[in-house]
Amino acid sequence: MSHRSIDPARLLGRIAELGAIGRDAEGMLVRLAASDSEKLGRDRFVSWLEEAGLEVAVDRIGNIFGIWNGAGGKEKPIMIGSHIDTVINAGIYDGCYGVLAGLEVIQTLKSEGFEPRHPIVVAAFTNEEGVRYAPDMMGSLVYSGGLDVTAALETVGTDGTVLGDELARIGYAGTHAPGFMTPHAYVELHIEQGPVLEREGVPVGAVEDLQGISWQKVTIDGDANHAGTTPISMRRDAGYAAARVITFLRDRAKASNTPTVATVGCIAFEPNAINVIPSRATFTVDLRDPDEDRLKEEENALAAFLELLSAEEGVGVSVERLARFEPVKFDQSIVHLIEAAARDRGLACKRMTSGAGHDAQMIARIAPGAMIFVPSRGGISHNPKEFTADTELVAGANILLDVICGLATGELPR
Ligand code: HGY
Ligand code: MN
Ligand code: MN
Numbered sequence: 001m002s003h004r005s006i007d008p009a010r011l012l013g014r015i016a017e018l019g020a021i022g023r024d025a026e027g028m029l030v031r032l033a034a035s036d037s038e039k040l041g042r043d044r045f046v047s048w049l050e051e052a053g054l055e056v057a058v059d060r061i062g063n064i065f066g067i068w069n070g071a072g073g074k075e076k077p078i079m080i081g082s083h084i085d086t087v088i089n090a091g092i093y094d095g096c097y098g099v100l101a102g103l104e105v106i107q108t109l110k111s112e113g114f115e116p117r118h119p120i121v122v123a124a125f126t127n128e129e130g131v132r133y134a135p136d137m138m139g140s141l142v143y144s145g146g147l148d149v150t151a152a153l154e155t156v157g158t159d160g161t162v163l164g165d166e167l168a169r170i171g172y173a174g175t176h177a178p179g180f181m182t183p184h185a186y187v188e189l190h191i192e193q194g195p196v197l198e199r200e201g202v203p204v205g206a207v208e209d210l211q212g213i214s215w216q217k218v219t220i221d222g223d224a225n226h227a228g229t230t231p232i233s234m235r236r237d238a239g240y241a242a243a244r245v246i247t248f249l250r251d252r253a254k255a256s257n258t259p260t261v262a263t264v265g266c267i268a269f270e271p272n273a274i275n276v277i278p279s280r281a282t283f284t285v286d287l288r289d290p291d292e293d294r295l296k297e298e299e300n301a302l303a304a305f306l307e308l309l310s311a312e313e314g315v316g317v318s319v320e321r322l323a324r325f326e327p328v329k330f331d332q333s334i335v336h337l338i339e340a341a342a343r344d345r346g347l348a349c350k351r352m353t354s355g356a357g358h359d360a361q362m363i364a365r366i367a368p369g370a371m372i373f374v375p376s377r378g379g380i381s382h383n384p385k386e387f388t389a390d391t392e393l394v395a396g397a398n399i400l401l402d403v404i405c406g407l408a409t410g411e412l413p414r
Contacts, residue, residue: 003345004108006401008394011104015393018044018084018100019092028089029384033127033138034062034166041084042172045099045124052107054122058174060149061142062126062167065181068106069119076184077119078407079367080105080400081140081359083128091386093393097374098189099124101397105404116408118184125359126167132157134215135323140362143178179366185334185407186369188360189400191388192352195379202350203395205373206338208330210354210361211259211290214299215323217282218245218306221316224271224279239269239278241313248305249285252298260289260298261355284322290353292326328361331368334403338372341402347395356381372399 021044022037024030031038042064049056049066057065067077082098102122109116125143130136133155141147153164167173192198197205222236249262267283285302289295306317335351342349352373354361360371374396377387 003398004112004401004405006101006104006108006394006397008390010107011100011397012390012393014048014100014104015092015097018096022086029086029092030088030090031084031086032088032132033085033129034163034170034172035132036170038085039170039172042124042170045084048103049122052103052110054106057176057180058172059143059176059178059180060174061139061152061178062172062174063139063143063178064124064172066103066106066122067119068110068121070110070116073119075118077121077181078116078404079121079123079181079183079186079363080188080404081123081125081186081363082188082190083139083359084124085127085129087129087131087382089384091381091384093191093386093388094193094381095128095190097191097388097393101189101400104397105401108401109405114405114408117410118408120404120408121181121183126172127163128359130215130323132159133163136215137325137357137359137362140359144362144365145179146362146365149178183363183367183369185331186360186363186367187334187372187400187403187407188358188369189372189374189396190358191381191386192373192376193356193379193381194376196352197350197373197375198377198379200350202348203375203392204338204342204347204349204399205352206335206342206349207352207354207371207373208332208335209290210328210330210358210371211288212292212295212327213323213325213357214285214287214295215321216285216302217320217322218242218285219318219320220281222279222313223277225277227275227277230277235277236314237277238281238315241309241315242267242281242283244309244313245283245285245302245305249302252301258289258291258294260287260294262287262298288355290327295327325357325361328364330360330364330370334368334370334407337403337406338370338399341399341406344402345395345398347399372396372403
């Protein structure tokens with residue numbers, strides 16, 4: 001049975017080319033939201049959209065859209081989205097694969113004279129990673145009405161910059177109102193970023209839900225003092241107190257025998273000197289769980305521990321909420337479409353929960369959606385060792401092609 005196919009060389013070539021854009025002097029891939037290096041990636045993506053003959057639109061939070069009106073007329077569009085901003089020292093597939101595969105699907109269908117009943121749109125959402133500006137998935141959160149665009153543009157980054165100023169500086173302070181197109185359906189293709197598909201030898205994941213995310217910034221205040229002369233009993237050591245929080249979180253998650261995960265990814269001491277007891281420790285806490293009640297329990301347990309710690313160590317503790325997203329269920333009919341597309345191509349497919357946050361969880365607020373996963377080598381991501389084989393990338397893009405055709409015509413294509 002013959003199936004349509006995307007153009008593998010074009011997709012893989014673009015993934016490699018975009019993956020080379022935004023590398024620093026050490027060769028690390030760093031395309032933080034609204035930075036100069038991300039502008040280079042944005043510009044290249046827009047040039048590909050123009051080459052494909054798509055209408056390009058940018059909204060006020062800098063989300064970029066490539067729109068193929070086609071025969072779809074005024075119907076609600078089918079949207080394929082993800083992101084092209086990265087973490088620090090990133091891999092080349094996270095987000096970029098889904099955006100470029102979306103463009104590839106549109107170009108393939110356009111070139112074949114396919115007549116969709118709906119416009120088809122590819123979207124690159126601003127600041128999905130949330131590394132420079134919290135929260136993550138910000139562009140799709142604003143687009144879906146979960147965060148006011150003016151408040152988002154006023155966000156101050158970890159480097160003291162203001163998001164709105166940076167978007168204007170790089171030329172991506174668009175004019176379209178976020179949410180200017182309500183999708184008929186939304187599909188996101190993404191690397192799994194975990195070990196499951198590879199471990200089970202399954203090439204396709206049909207993602208039916210996504211876990212809840214809680215981001216907090218904790219500040220612990222103690223007293224700077226001499227590392228040599230201050231007896232342990234007299235210390236108000238913010239560094240030691242922070243270490244107790246990190247081990248508390250890890251031990252609790254490990255002992256829970258649940259999918260709960262806890263991560264302290266950023267930490268800074270003041271005055272940060274080898275012979276001075278830290279007067280201040282500032283760190284982030286990332287808690288996740290597919291079950292909302294358990295996630296709340298984790299947050300409450302952390303709050304209780306911080307109170308205990310403050311009393312035992314004589315330190316001050318303050319907490320700032322950075323992000324909080326409840327678990328999301330995706331649309332079962334689109335999940336079924338993904339499974340049918342895989343079956344139709346003779347590919348095994350596994351239903352999954354996403355451990356990572358994605359733009360799909362935000363767009364699920366305004367449209368039915370689901371995600372397609374492909375395997376990650378060693379389950380590694382947010383790391384330059386992130387890798388997915390070309391054959392797996394192409395297979396995932398062809399599943400996306402079939403699912404979009406199915407959504408655009410109402411039946412699974414042959
Ligand atoms: O945090 C996440 O899960 C995503 O990579 N932004
Ligand atoms: Mn991603
Ligand atoms: Mn990511």
